[in-house]
Amino acid sequence: MDLSQQKLTKEEWDALEVPINNEEKVILKMIIDGYENLNIVSNDTKSIISYMKITDDIDFYTDWLYKEYFMSIVEKLRKKYDYQFTYTPIVKKLKKIKSSEQIRIRNFDKKIDDNKLFIFEYILLDFIKKLSKNNDKHSFYFYTLTRLLNSKINLLNDHVLLFCNNVLEKHITKISRKNLIKQSYEFIEKNKYLNKYEDKKLYQHQKMLFSAVKNQGAKLLLYQAPTGMGKTLSPIGLSKHKKIIFVCAAKHVGMQLAKSCISMEIPIAIAFGCLDASDIRLHYYAAKDFVKNRKTGGIFRVDNSVGDKVEIIISDVKSYLCSMNYMLAFNKAEDIVWFWDEPTITLDYTEHPFHNILKNNWQQNTIPNVILSSATLPKQNEIYGCISSFRSKFPMSNIQEITSYECKKTIPILDVKGHIVLPHLIFENYEDVKKCVNYLNTNKTILRHFDLGEITRFILYVNKKNLLKERYTINTYFQDINNINVIKLKEYYVLILSKLKKSYEEIYQHFQSKKQPLHTSVVKITTNDAHTLTDGPTIYLTNDVNKIGNFYLKVTNIKENELEKLHDIIDLNNEIQKEIDELMKTEKERADKVAAQLGDKAMERVGRDTKEFQLQQEYKKNLSKLMVKIKKVELNSEYIPNSLDHLRKYINKPKDSKAFTSNVKDEVVEKIVQLKIDNNYKILLLMGIGVFNNDLEVQSNTNSKEENEKIKACRDYMAIMKELAVKQHLYLIIASSDYIYGTNYNFCHGYIAKDLQDITKEKLIQGLGRVGRKNNKLDYSIRLRSDNLIRKLLLEEESKQEVINMNKLFQ
Structure with missing residues (x-):
């Protein structure tokens, strides 16, 4: 993952000014008001x-x-x-x-x-x-x-x-x-x-967080809730009563929070890529000392060193200490909260260059109110070194866990054969079931991945067979019909799993005999199985994005003459683009030289009868000649997953399908084709597939000009892919496991590749959390390409790399 952060560009600042929709504003207003009124409830329906x-x-x-x-x-x-x-x-x-x-x-x-x-x-x-x-x-x-x-x-x-x-x-x-x-x-x-x-209304974890922050004295809050449940919006509720330093490793997350703040007119500052406090920039709402534009009346220049009005400063991890010192210049330490989003990023690695930055931030921190926020935060009893160091720096501090497992939707996990994953379908040995139940009782966030349909079949079977004591039967446990909801049913499932030791073998054999795959095949996602990917985009997490991308390009079986035609057109366009680049470069050098001699104003007043005018016209004529030579690049629609022609080829009733397909516009294709990137990336884009490869070298003076141009092209490609991902215009995104921390895009399906068998449990759960972040009523699935990951997910791990690193670095 590229953790190096750059200052916001003008385009990024402008993007922050685009208002969020009214529905989101209602939610944010409720969060703000909810700090004082924890039981706030609103409903748009009118009596x-x-x-x-x-x-x-x-x-x-x-x-x-x-x-x-x-x-x-x-x-x-x-x-x-x-x-x-x-x-x-x-x-x-x-x-x-x-x-x-x-x-x-x-x-x-x-x-x-x-x-x-x-x-x-x-x-x-x-x-x-x-x-x-x-x-x-x-x-x-x-x-x-x-x-x-x-x-x-x-x-x-x-x-x-x-x-x-x-x-x-x-x-x-x-x-x-x-x-x-x-x-x-x-x-x-x-x-x-x-x-x-x-x-x-507020989530329970938000109520608990707001209550905890109101308590007097230093505090370390371990804030854990599933992804997509509003954790990163909670600072907005805190900001009217505390000053917030929001720290995130992923720029995208910080930008989204900044946009929400600006829409609610909350004064913010941005600290990305800061060497010192002078690099921090204020949004206009936070500006106190500024110069107005005489013509427009708008703010022309801001004194960024005056941050009295800042309520939230949004910082990358590397800029935290700069942000801390900046906020301390205007506020008391006890009035500030350090809200650290995803503090375990990179802690799944034994060694990582980022570790020293995390260590320094923790050791040099002087803010007594700290919130560590993550869907996979270690338990309080696991990070004794971290807690001990906090208490030694802030004596009499309060340590509190805030844990939530709220989930209204089911995002089932499928094994390699397409079967739904649940404890009673996986574990033959009841000892493993007991271990699983013990783990689930303290880590209920996994319950969102337990399929409700299969759970109800299990519940009804054991009740029908009278395998439970009376107090655990349906009619006793669910006396109040209002308690029949998703969460209660899943809790009931876990409870009765722990009460079936004597009859478990019979139960296991029964469900094995009835076991049917949800989908007979889930591997061929560019051909036969594409129609199973419904409602929205799919993410494929892997260590080797190029290998997976090339694999799916190969198995799509694009006809040889079609591929040759595409490659010929792309190669031709690449050559033409080189000529265009060279022509534009030569013209710029010539124009700059003339401008240096005559001055910019003289260049603007070039007459039709001058030699300079003739040269400019000649340049435009030559450029036009080259531009018209560029050919349109398009793929036969039968190779575009879930297009109508593609569906006709692979399923019987294409018009009845909910299958999701891409929507890549011609102008986007033109931009990608002009980039100096691998041709396979370009063909994959035509299929609606984006490859997110963050393993890019950093541009530097030691790189050759050609290397830096290639890196810039890759970054331009990534920027376009991210824009397409935000708009949900891609069918499939192939990404490395580190990418999960840099996105809050909404995916409907996810694949975990075979080469991720060594992934830590916490990172695996983070990966699962990329799917089903928003709409509750769509169909979702997680599809494992290795069954070895199932035990890792459902059983407690003895050794956790993130825990080891937190205790080592945060002390």
């Missing part, structure tokens, strides 16, 4: 009162609106299905409706049919209608309605709410908990209504 913006006489309008809009619907349902419900008004005395409210009501009536689609009371009553039909979706509507009634909808009509609860009470006797669990994949994971109407 009829909140939609009409009625703020006075709420009880009166609750009665009036119920009678006007809902009573007829309720009465019709009550009579038809014999529901018990009596309307009892809240307010006994009627009064005249204000004229302002009458206008709102008339406007509402004009669009009443449209309003019924998103007013929550109408939505609830529609579910009651569907539930009352007692068809095969009866349990689905019952479960969904039960969950929706828990949503915190502002000013929800009390009469409608009471009626809904009465209906649920009548139907609950018809509901089988076993059936709910059997259908849990459809009822819970794929239930679009739960996601659409769910409350927005």
